[in-house]
Amino acid sequence: MSRSQATVDLAAIRHNAGVLRDAAPGTELCAVVKAHGYGHGEVAAAHAAIQGGATILGVARVVEGCRLRNAGLDVPIWVFSEPEEREFDDAVDADLQPAVYSLAAVEAAGEAAARSATGMSVHLKIDTGMHRVGAALDDAAALARRVDEHPSLVLGSVWTHLAVADDPAASSTEIQLDRFDIAVASIEAAGIDVARTHAANSAGAHAWPRAHRDVVRCGISLYGLAP
Ligand SMILES: *Cc1c(COP(=O)(O)O)cnc(C)c1O
Numbered sequence: 001m002s003r004s005q006a007t008v009d010l011a012a013i014r015h016n017a018g019v020l021r022d023a024a025p026g027t028e029l030c031a032v033v034k035a036h037g038y039g040h041g042e043v044a045a046a047h048a049a050i051q052g053g054a055t056i057l058g059v060a061r062v063v064e065g066c067r068l069r070n071a072g073l074d075v076p077i078w079v080f081s082e083p084e085e086r087e088f089d090d091a092v093d094a095d096l097q098p099a100v101y102s103l104a105a106v107e108a109a110g111e112a113a114a115r116s117a118t119g120m121s122v123h124l125k126i127d128t129g130m131h132r133v134g135a136a137l138d139d140a141a142a143l144a145r146r147v148d149e150h151p152s153l154v155l156g157s158v159w160t161h162l163a164v165a166d167d168p169a170a171s172s173t174e175i176q177l178d179r180f181d182i183a184v185a186s187i188e189a190a191g192i193d194v195a196r197t198h199a200a201n202s203a204g205a206h207a208w209p210r211a212h213r214d215v216v217r218c219g220i221s222l223y224g225l226a227p
Contacts, residue, residue, distance in 0.1 A: 006039075008040045008041060008044065008045075010044055010045075010047075010048040011048070012224055013040070013045055013048035013049055013052065013222055013223065013224075014048045014049070014051045014052035015052065016052065016221060016222050016223070016224055017029060017031060017048070017049045017050075017051075017052025017053050017054050017222060018052045018053055019221075020053075020202070020205055020216065020218050020221055020222065021052070021053040023205050023206055023216075024200065024205045024209075024212045024216045026212070027198075027205075027212050027213065027214060027215055027216050028055045028056060028214065028215045028216075029049075029053055029054040029055060029056070029215070029216060029218060030054065030055075030056035030057065030058045030078060030198070030215050030216065030217040030218070031045070031046060031049030031050070031054035031056070031057055031058065031218065031219075031222055032057075032058040032059075032201075032217055032218060032219030032222070033045050033046045033049070033057055033058065033059060033064075033068070033219075034058065034059045034060040034061075034064055034080070034219070035060070037223075038219055038220065038222075038223050040223055042059075042064065042067065042068060043067075043068065043071040043073070045222070045223075046068060046073050047073070049222055050073075050075060054075075055075060055076070056075060056076045056077075056078060056215065057073060057075055057076070057077045057078070058077075058078045058079075058080060058217050058219075059077065059078070059079055059080070060079070060080050060081050061079065061081060061083075062079055062083050062087045062090050062091050062094075062096060062098065063090075064079075065077045065079050065091070065094055065096040066090060066094045066096070069094040069095065069096070070094075076097055076121075077094075077095075077096050077097065078096075078097050078098075078099070078123060078217075079091065079096050079097065079098040079099060080099050080125075080217075081099060081133070082098065082099050082100055082101055082102060082105045082125070082133070083098050083105070083108075085104065085105065085108040088105075088108045088109050088111070088112035088113075089112050089115070091109075091112065091120065092112045092113055092115070092116045092118075092120050093116075095118070095120075096120075097120065097121040097122065097123060097156050098120075098122055098123070099122070099123050099124075099125045099159075100122045100123070100124055100125070100143070100147070101124065101125045101126075101127070101133060101134045101135040101143070102135070102143075103143065103146060106122070106143060106146045106147055106150070106153075107146070109122050109147075109150075109153060110146075110147075110150035110152060110153050113150065113152035113153055114150070114151070114152045116152070119151075119152040119153065119154060120152065120153060120154070121153075121154040121155075121156030122147060122153055122154070122155065122156060123156050123157045123158070123159055124140065124143055124144055124147065124155060124157070124158045124159070124187075125159055125160065125161070126140055126158065126159070126160045126179075126180060126183045127160070128160040128175075128176040128177075128179040128180045128183070129163060129172060129175060129176045129179060132161070134160065134161070135183075137179055137182060137183050137186070140158070140183040140184075140186055140187055141186045141187050141189070141190040141192070144158070144187040144190065144192045144194075145190055145192060148192050155192065155193070155194070155195065156195065156196065157194075157195060157196040157197060157198060157214070157215070158183065158184055158187060158194050158196075158197050159197060159198045159199060160176065160179075160180045160183075160199050161199070161201070162176055162177075162199055162200065162201060162203070162204050162208070162211060163176065165200065165201060165203035165204040165207060165208055165211065165227070166203040166207070166227045168207040168208075173204075173208060173211070174210075176199075177199065177208075177210055177211060180197070180199055184197055196213070196214040196215060197213045197214055198213050198214055198215035198216065198217060199211045199213055200212055200213070200216040200217065200218075201216075201217055201218065201219065201220075201227070202218045202219060202220045202221035202222070202227040203227035204216065205218055205221065206221065206227065
């Protein structure tokens with residue numbers, strides 16, 4: 001039987017977090033540690049990224065967020081996919097901050113959060129062109145209003161995901177950001193305060209200053225790879 005072993009240099013992750021801080025000055029860094037920290041071990045990677053300046057952790061699923069909480073990580077943890085309705089209780093218990101983009105999820109989040117003393121922040125995701133997941137532009141203001149109407153929910157941010165930010169010339173990234181601006185403006189025009197917005201992944205942090213906004217969400221660059 002042959003065995004292979006990978007050695008992870010946590011000082012490098014710490015250093016890379018600092019480089020990303022410098023690449024997107026004035027923003028917060030959300031260290032993306034989904035998929036076991038891209039295979040590096042999510043708990044150790046999270047600690048190293050926080051030492052390097054990250055203030056938020058990002059994961060894809062509620063179970064991943066719970067694992068980080070159970071390991072003692074105490075910074076805000078964002079969940080990028082909208083949880084199943086039955087998962088919101090776990091999200092509240094572990095003090096996670098999930099994405100929402102459907103009315104059903106907003107209602108489920110509101111009910112789960114109402115059972116807790118602390119309430120819950122949720123992050124409204126807008127589909128600006130990846131044709132994957134997120135609220136349609138036309139639905140953004142109504143969804144934000146429903147979040148606002150739930151006394152136990154806080155609209156933590158409004159965000160989107162860029163499809164091809166690794167291409168610095170892609171006009172589709174400009175179009176996505178234009179759409180995102182329209183969605184945010186529509187929410188603000190409805191009288192709802194948008195505390196924070198974010199759009200950039202690693203490629204966006206490096207190549208799209210226009211995408212920096214309040215937070216950059218970086219995975220691949222944290223682990224030393226070019227996007
Ligand atoms: C995975 C992920 C990221 C990180 O993307 P990288 O290209 O690895 O930096 C950022 N945001 C969301 C929503 C993600 O799912």
